[in-house]
Every structure is written in structure tokens, then in C-alpha cells.
Amino acid sequence: MNTLLTQGIHIPQLGFGTFRMPGGDCQPAVESALEVGYRHIDTAEMYQNEAAVGAAIAAAALPREALHVTTKVWHEHLGPGAIERALESSLAKLGLDYVDLYMIHWPAAGMNLPAALQVLEAQRQAGRIRAIGVCNFNLPLLRLAVEEVGAAIACHQVEYHPFLDQGPMLAYLRSQRIPLVAYAPLAQGRAAADPTLARIGSKHGASAAQIAIAWLLDQPGVIAIPKAQRRASQVANLQAVNLRLDDQDRAAIAALPKGQRFVTPPFAPRWDA
Known part of the structure; x- marks a missing residue:
């Protein structure tokens, strides 16, 4: 498995x-994922x-340094003292x-972003997190x-799949040498049924999702x-x-059409800003 080096960690x-x-x-899904090779x-x-993820990690009994574990603080917990409590x-x-x-899951309206990031940096220096990230900015x-x-x-973790353009975001992240983490990479199941992806897959002996x-x-x-959740899909x-x-x-x-965004909660920022 290839890893990307960023801010001292290999992801x-x-x-x-x-x-x-x-x-x-x-x-059981995470236990299976660890068994088939995810790290x-x-x-x-x-x-x-998180408790179920933790139980699966404990059951796997893998060396801690062999695993990369990401979790996130919710946008309602970015105020004074709240980040520390959420992390604990x-x-x-x-x-x-x-x-x-450890990532800010969503930006919050009216948040004090410098203060929140300073708290995360303090937690990094204290050894409770190895690196800082943001999502949905x-x-x-x-x-x-x-x-x-x-x-x-x-x-930076954002929605990204074959039906959503992230060109400007990618260009900026690359200029800063910051990786993009693509969530909903299968467009919440839509990629598996796309005829273009299926046609390409048939050429490679692969599925549209692959x-x-x-x-x-x-x-x-x-x-x-x-x-x-299914082991066969995890392996695929x-x-x-x-x-x-x-x-x-x-x-x-x-x-393919590139304007399809499927994760649109009411608290999302303006993507065209």
C-alpha cells in the first residue's frame, strides 16, 4: 500500500x-477490514x-505504529474547552x-478558527494527536x-468522486503539498451503477466501483x-x-458530469466562495 507523507505522518x-x-x-466490519489488510x-x-472501532482495533492486536487512525471533532464542539473534552x-x-x-469535521458559522487550530496544535505538541487536519472547508x-x-x-477531507469536480481545491492543496482525502469516493453507491465506469471496468476485468x-x-x-461492510467489497x-x-x-x-455534490447539510459552507 502506498502512503503519503505529510506533516511527519505516513497516511x-x-x-x-x-x-x-x-x-x-x-x-465486525472494521475487524474484517483489518484482517484483509487495511491499515x-x-x-x-x-x-x-468510536467505541466499536476501538474494540475492533483491540481485537486485531496489531502493533499501534502499524495503524493510522483518524477521528474528528464535531462543529458544535469548537468553542473554549470543548475541543479538549471531545478529544478526551x-x-x-x-x-x-x-x-x-484529528480533524475539524465541519467549519462552524462564527467559529474562532485561529483559536481552534491553536488548541489542536497544543494537543499535537502534547502527543495526544500526531497531526492536524480539516474537513469540508x-x-x-x-x-x-x-x-x-x-x-x-x-x-483536507472533502467529498470527491468521478461526478464532482475538485480541480481548484486540488490545485491549491498541491501548491501547499497537502493531500486531499476523498470521502464518498463511490458517490454513495452511484459509481457502481455508472455505465461509463462499468465499460472501463470491463476492459480491465474490474468493477465500476473499482x-x-x-x-x-x-x-x-x-x-x-x-x-x-461486506468482506468481499472490502477486498475488491x-x-x-x-x-x-x-x-x-x-x-x-x-x-462525466462533474457538478454532482451529494453531501449537502444545512451547515455546509458556500462551496462557490
Whole structure:
């Protein structure tokens, strides 16, 4: 598995997402993912499955340094003292002394971003987190964090798949040498049914979903975190790292409609800002 080095940590390029995977279903799914070879697990306090993720990690009995674990602080917990309490709770549920990456899950209206990032940096220096990240920031917010606050942002997690253009965001992140972590990389299941991706897949002996993942991993500085509860799907997603697309494949995917955003909560920032 390729890893991307950023802010002193190595992040496996293909991770295992756990969004909308409640506790009862989450532990066996994560145990299976670790058994088949995943070493990058992505969770969040909002997912309400950190305890299940922690139990799966404990059951796997892998060396802690062999794992990359990401969790996130919810946008309602960015005020004074709240980040520290949220992190303490996450670590306790995960059963870990530290997480590799701790991220602001969504920006909050009226948040004091410099203060929040300063708290994260203090926690990094204290050894409770190894690196800092942000999720779902638009370009102005990201520039504020990187250029004005000067935060050591290790990566930025946003929705990204073959049906959504992230060109301007990718260009900025690459200029700053910050990886993009693609969530919803299968467009919440839509990629699996896309005829263009299926046609490319038939050429490579692969599924449409595998092509969607391979397309993301084909791009410099991009990490993908697909979710899969079934072991067969977990293995299939993992096998996508071995696919090699050609220029014809890339052109066909580039021609797909690119304005389809599927994660649009009411508190999301303005993406056109």
C-alpha cells in the first residue's frame, strides 16, 4: 500500500471509512477490514462508532505504529474547552493514547478558527494527536487556516468522486503539498451503477466501483476512504490499488458530469466562495 507523507505522518493512500456504520455493525466490519489488510481507519465522534472501532482495533492486536487512525471533532464542539473534552472522549472510546490525525469535521458559522487550530496544535505538541487536519472547508477557509493562521494542516477531507469536480481545491492543496482525502469516493453507491465506469471496468476485468477508486488513487496527492461492510467489497476496494488506467480511460471519466455534490447539510459552507 502506498502512503503519503505529510506533516511527519505516513497516511495509507486507501483507507476504510465508517460513516453511517453504527456501533453494532461497525466492529465486525472494521475487524474484517483489518484482517484483509487495511491499515487506515477513518471515524468521527459524530459517527457514534468510536467505541466499536476501538474494540475492533483491540481485537486485531496489531502493533499501534502499524495503524493510522483518524477521528474528528464535531462543529458544535469548537468553542473554549470543548475541543479538549471531545478529544478526551474520543480517545477513551477508541481505547488509544493518541490518534494519528484529528480533524475539524465541519467549519462552524462564527467559529474562532485561529483559536481552534491553536488548541489542536497544543494537543499535537502534547502527543495526544500526531497531526492536524480539516474537513469540508471551502477555499477561503482553507487559505485562512494555512496562510494566515499558519496551521500545520496535514490533509483536507472533502467529498470527491468521478461526478464532482475538485480541480481548484486540488490545485491549491498541491501548491501547499497537502493531500486531499476523498470521502464518498463511490458517490454513495452511484459509481457502481455508472455505465461509463462499468465499460472501463470491463476492459480491465474490474468493477465500476473499482474504477472509481482507481481513478482517485491515480491522481497525485489523493487518498480515498471507501466504506464497505461486506468482506468481499472490502477486498475488491483494496484490489483497486493495483489497477492502472490509461489516457483513454481518464478522458472518458473526465467527460462525466462533474457538478454532482451529494453531501449537502444545512451547515455546509458556500462551496462557490
